[in-house]
Amino acid sequence: MTTTSANTPTRNESRRIAVIGAGPAGLMAADKMSLAGYQVDVFDTMPSVARKFLLAGIGGMNITHAEDYDTLITRYGSAQTALKPILDELPPLALREWIHELGVDTFVGSSQRVFPTDMKAAPLLRKWLQRMRSNGVTFHPRHRWTGWQNNAPSEGWVFTSPKGEHIHQFDGVVLALGGASWARLGSDGAWCQPMKSAGIDVAPLKPSNCGFDVPWSDFIRERFAGTPLKNIAVSITTPNGEHWYRKGEFVISDYGIEGSLIYAISAPLRDLIEIKKSDSSNNTSAEFLLDWLPHLSKEQIQKKLEQPRKGMSFANVLRKKLNLPAITNAMLKECCPHLDNNDTAALAAAIKAMPIRPTTTRPIDEVISSAGGVTFNAVNNDLMLNQLPGVFVAGEMIDWEAPTGGYLLTACFATGKRAGEGLVRWLSTMA
Ligand SMILES: Cc1cc2nc3c(=O)[nH]c(=O)nc-3n(C[C@H](O)[C@H](O)[C@H](O)COP(=O)(O)OP(=O)(O)OC[C@H]3O[C@@H](n4cnc5c(N)ncnc54)[C@H](O)[C@@H]3O)c2cc1C
Numbered sequence: 001m002t003t004t005s006a007n008t009p010t011r012n013e014s015r016r017i018a019v020i021g022a023g024p025a026g027l028m029a030a031d032k033m034s035l036a037g038y039q040v041d042v043f044d045t046m047p048s049v050a051r052k053f054l055l056a057g058i059g060g061m062n063i064t065h066a067e068d069y070d071t072l073i074t075r076y077g078s079a080q081t082a083l084k085p086i087l088d089e090l091p092p093l094a095l096r097e098w099i100h101e102l103g104v105d106t107f108v109g110s111s112q113r114v115f116p117t118d119m120k121a122a123p124l125l126r127k128w129l130q131r132m133r134s135n136g137v138t139f140h141p142r143h144r145w146t147g148w149q150n151n152a153p154s155e156g157w158v159f160t161s162p163k164g165e166h167i168h169q170f171d172g173v174v175l176a177l178g179g180a181s182w183a184r185l186g187s188d189g190a191w192c193q194p195m196k197s198a199g200i201d202v203a204p205l206k207p208s209n210c211g212f213d214v215p216w217s218d219f220i221r222e223r224f225a226g227t228p229l230k231n232i233a234v235s236i237t238t239p240n241g242e243h244w245y246r247k248g249e250f251v252i253s254d255y256g257i258e259g260s261l262i263y264a265i266s267a268p269l270r271d272l273i274e275i276k277k278s279d280s281s282n283n284t285s286a287e288f289l290l291d292w293l294p295h296l297s298k299e300q301i302q303k304k305l306e307q308p309r310k311g312m313s314f315a316n317v318l319r320k321k322l323n324l325p326a327i328t329n330a331m332l333k334e335c336c337p338h339l340d341n342n343d344t345a346a347l348a349a350a351i352k353a354m355p356i357r358p359t360t361t362r363p364i365d366e367v368i369s370s371a372g373g374v375t376f377n378a379v380n381n382d383l384m385l386n387q388l389p390g391v392f393v394a395g396e397m398i399d400w401e402a403p404t405g406g407y408l409l410t411a412c413f414a415t416g417k418r419a420g421e422g423l424v425r426w427l428s429t430m431a
Contacts, residue, residue, distance in 0.1 A: 013039040015171040015427060018157070019420075020145045022049035023187070024409055025395025026176030027128065028416025029423070033174075034135040036424045042137060043159060044186065045144035050125055051185035052178065056409070057121025063099065064092040064406040066112045075407045077267065079400035082376040083411060086383075090414040092406075098413075102127045113406050145177075147194030153388055171430075172390045172423045176416060179370030179396040180205040189370070191397065199387055201378040208401040209368035209408075210266050211258030212273075212358030217334055224327045225254040233294040234261055235353070236287075238268035239275060247294055252327065256358055263368065264403045270361050270371075289353040290335075292328055302348035314341045322351070369408050371401035382422025383415060390426060394419035 015038060019030045022044035030040045042049070056062075065072055069091055076083045090098070096106045096114060104124045105117040116124055133139075142161050149155035149167050156167040180189025189205045196202050233247040250259030262269075265288060272286040293301060304321045318324040328351075332339060335357075336350045364370055374393045378385055383398070385391045394415040402408055 015039070016169065017041065017172050017423065017427075018043060018168065018170045019174045019176060020044075020157075021176035021178060021395070021397075022046075022139065023176060023178050023395060023412065024050065024053050025178075025397075025412040025416035025419075026174060027132070028413050029174040029176060029392070029394050029420030030137050031128070031132055031135075032417055032420030033424055034132055034137045036421075038424065038427075040132075040137045041140060043140045043143040043145060045142070046186040047141050049129070049139060049141070050121070052182055052187055053125065053409075054121050055182065055185060057116075057119070060115060060119040061121045062109075062113045062115055062404070062406040062409075063106065064095050064114045064410045066092060066108045066114050072407070072410075075402045075405070076400055076411065077402070079376065083400055083414070085381070086418045087411065087414045090410075090417050092410060095410060095413055099124060102131070111405075145191070148198065151194070151197055153198060153391070170390075172392075172427055174392045174394055174416075174419045174423055175397065176394040176412075176419070177397045179208075179373065180364050181207070181367045181370050183365050187396070189364075195374065200385055201375045203372040203375050203399045205364065205370045205372040206270060207361040207364045207367040208266060208270070208371040209263040209404050210270070210364075211253065211262060211362040211367070212256045212266075212269065213360045213362065214256035214356060214358050216252075216254075216256065220252065220330055220334055221254045224252050224330060227252045227325075227327050228259070229290075229327070231294070232261075233291040234265060235289045235291065236265050236268055236272075239271050242268075244268065245291075252331075255362070257356065258362075260404060266361070266403075267371065267401055269358060273358065273360065286359075287355045287357045290331075290356055291353060292324055292351045293322065296322075298348045298352045301351050302344050305344040305347055324351075368404060369396060369401065371399070373397045373399045375399045382425060383419045384422055384426060390423075392419035392423050392426075 017033055017038050017040050019026045019040060019042045022042050030042050033040050073080050073084050099106055102124060106114050107117055108114050143159045146158050146160055149158055156169050159166045177191040178187030192202050228249055228251050230249045233245060235245040237243055244265060246261060246264050248261035250257055250261040269288060276286045307321060309317055315326060315329040318328050332350055335354050339346060339350055374397055379393060380386060383392050383394060395412040398415060400411060402411060
């Protein structure tokens with residue numbers, strides 16, 4: 001039984017409210033509902049909550065982004081119209097204030113990414129869970145939701161736990177089951193099956209922010225796997241004909257390519273590969289172009305290549321005249337096999353736009369996030385499923401994607417807030 005103090009709202013225990021999925025989106029929904037005075041039960045399949053959130057904190061958790069808000073919204077691509085009103089209610093500045101209220105400071109890094117001061121997720125999570133527990137949120141770890149009794153949501157929610165199968169009835173539910181990467185942390189996308197069986201529109205889950213396979217030669221693999229390519233840029237023409245040019249860095253791996261710049265173009269690159277695979281007569285090229293020297297024009301590069309070579313090998317010309325690493329020569333040979341080392345115009349053009357042709361995305365389980373999920377057509381403005389009144393969705397299980405840079409967590413928190421507050425609004429209309 002929860003006690004009431006001046007700071008804790010009176011518990012509304014007459015309603016059974018559940019959150020299923022205790023990642024950042026589900027926890028935000030639970031927090032908002034408990035702050036509104038509701039008793040909330042949070043179920044998760046894992047032995048402890050927010051495992052992916054904690055993993056995100058290991059490499060330095062990038063919780064949001066400090067760029068201009070109008071630019072930030074564009075990072076959500078085709079989902080930006082649907083997400084904007086939701087993000088408007090928890091924009092990056094408000095999200096940072098919310099973190100500060102929990103007693104954790106944030107700072108803006110040189111790339112305008114925002115981090116908690118200690119770069120970790122654990123201290124923030126600890127304080128957040130403490131607050132929720134003191135507001136009467138109850139956690140049920142090792143409870144896996146498997147679907148509805150007889151496939152009929154009205155007949156009850158089925159969970160398995162170490163104690164066996166349980167069937168629960170709820171007055172309202174927020175589902176925040178995540179995407180389909182890193183299944184060992186709980187997010188395996190298995191929820192798609194019962195949702196689709198219930199007639200809910202779910203777009204296929206696909207890898208996002210992912211690496212790609214490139215059929216490198218043994219030479220590249222053996223000599224250069226693990227080599228970072230720094231101060232470079234890439235460009236890609238998206239399936240809608242937009243031209244993207246991004247600076248940054250990525251890594252040559254034994255299977256192909258990975259790293260932040262590849263993640264940034266992963267959505268159009270994945271879509272181009274899919275188009276090409278589904279229509280072999282289509283001559284769309286699933287390729288992107290690598291600019292080895294973004295700070296120099298083609299003409300400037302050509303001029304440097306035309307200087308007397310004085311018997312230097314071509315590899316040395318690239319190194320000494322253009323300051324390019326050994327891998328450039330190897331990759332030019334591999335990606336532009338017909339290039340003539342004496343044709344300075346063609347060489348300069350290849351250095352500014354060397355084609356790389358990935359064949360497949362890496363398996364979804366190993367990627368940072370997934371695209372696809374419950375479509376915005378399947379929900380109302382409060383993220384309640386049109387077909388299941390009282391059931392709301394939040395986080396990565398909704399059909400949006402964004403690059404790394406804090407945009408993922410920003411939208412997970414904002415959709416969690418919207419779904420939790422939406423459920424409170426919905427319950428108030430049912431009183
Ligand atoms: C290595 C890595 C680093 C990342 N770094 C960042 C970063 O720095 N910044 C950023 O913005 N994003 C980052 N992300 C992405 C971010 O962690 C996710 O987008 C975010 O955690 C998604 O939140 P969510 O609440 O929607 O889902 P999740 O965090 O995936 O949580 C879903 C929860 O649902 C539970 N669940 C699933 N199915 C069931 C079921 N059937 N029954 C019961 N429970 C279930 C899972 O156990 C899980 O706890 C990173 C991801 C990875 C993998």
